[in-house]
Each structure stands twice: as structure tokens, then as C-alpha cells.
Amino acid sequence: MPILMKPRSVPLLMAAALIAGACAAVPSGPSVVALPGSQKTLDQFLGDDHNCRQFAQGRIGGASSQGASNAAASSPAAGAGNVSDSGYGAQDQYDAAYIQCMYASGHRVPVYGQMLAAPPVTPPANYKPNSPPPAPPGAAH
Template structure:
């Protein structure tokens, strides 16, 4: 009985971790308005680009949310089958096998969903960057539009020994 309670506690903990996966809620990169652009215009563009990026990844984020539940269910089924095979199919072994399978499946599902969530965030950031860049804002690692000949990377302050 103690083992069953412990197994259920572990399973519910992992299942709740798998449920923590969520779609990106905003960019994780800094974009600056170009020189002379009013801040209220920049804020409007920011909102437009957030909407654009959210629509660009809608299918990807839904897939990551389903990943955890699917892996947990498959793990439970495989665990129950393995538990039935071990020790001649006693009901105690089926329950233990299902619990262990659910535990492993939830862990794998959480890892897979986390990877898909990271991928969705990267895609969100790219779509957001592209949108903000197209509106003339300053995007890290890209020279500003029209900056051509005056653009130079910042100096590190290092001077070679002569």
C-alpha cells in the first residue's frame, strides 16, 4: 500500500511538471527604436509584431502542449504490458508496471515538450525580429537600415602592443 501511494505521488508530480509547458508569451530579445522614432509608435509596432510572431508559431506551440500527455499515456500502456509479462501477469505487477511506465513516459514527455517549447520560442523570436526590422527598428547583430557606410562594430578598447 505504501508503495502504491508513493508511486501515485511521484506520478502526479511528474504529470504536473509536464503540464507546465506553455506557449511563448513574448520575445526574449531586445529591440530598440531607431533614432528619432516616437516611443508610442515603437510601442504600436511592438504589439503588431508580437501578434505577428504569435500567429507564426500557433501550430508549433500546440504540438508541444500535446507532447507531454501523449508520451505519458504511451509510457503507461507499455509499462502495464511489461508488468503483465513479468511474474505471470499478476494484477499487482500490472499496476506497478503502469505506474513506472507513466512515470517514465511523463518524464520523456516533459523533456520532449520542453525541447519543442524552446524551438517555438526561437521561432517566435525570429518572426518578431523580422517584423521589427522591417519597420526600421534596431535589431541586435544587424546594422540599422540605411546605416551602410557609417556602421562599424563597437571597439573593444584593445590596443595591440607595438
């Protein structure tokens, strides 16, 4: 026998689902890809990655960032206020701190921004095409 719900129960159930879904989960790691710097070994990269994950976790109020590298501690992110006040979600805050730390450690990180198209190339003033332009429609041949 199917269970019937009262009509007013549906909006309450939907509201409860929205409230439960609004609770932010603590990020388990970065959602961006960082690549080793050209002068870095894989072991250096892995060590810096570990330190930067700790640093990012500390920036969002998680584990302590005491293990972060000195390069990360001297980064602009370290001198900034608590990033949780910036209005970003926890994952965005984590990613921003991780990217700043990895960049400060000498690694390659994603860069966001708009791609600008080059302006259209105009021919020189003395340009003359090899063939005459087409005749306008309706003109006699």
C-alpha cells in the first residue's frame, strides 16, 4: 500500500532537504590541478603539495597550517585576513589558498581570466587585391 503524504508535508520536506544540503562540507583536497615547476623534482612537488594542503586547510579553519612551507607563509595569502569572510564557499577558499601556496613554492597553477581576441587585421592603405570586386546584384555582365 503506498504511503500518502499530506499536501503541507511536501513543502516542509523540501525545506528540510534544502537546509540539509546547505551545510557545507569541509573540502578533502583541491579541485584544481597544479603541476611541478620546471626546476622542481617530483619529491619536491609532493612535499610542497602536502604542505600547501595543510596551509589551505588552516585557511578555511580546519587543521593547523603550522606545517606550511616558509614560501607559503610569506605569500600574500598569509598576510591577508581570514578568507572565510570573503563570501566564497569553503572549496573556493581552499582552492585559492592552495593555488597561492603552490605558486609561492614555484609550481605551475591554473590562471583564470578572459581570453582577449586580437583586433581584426586591416589591410595596408596601398593594398590592391588581384581580382576586381564582384559586380553588384542586378548589374549587366
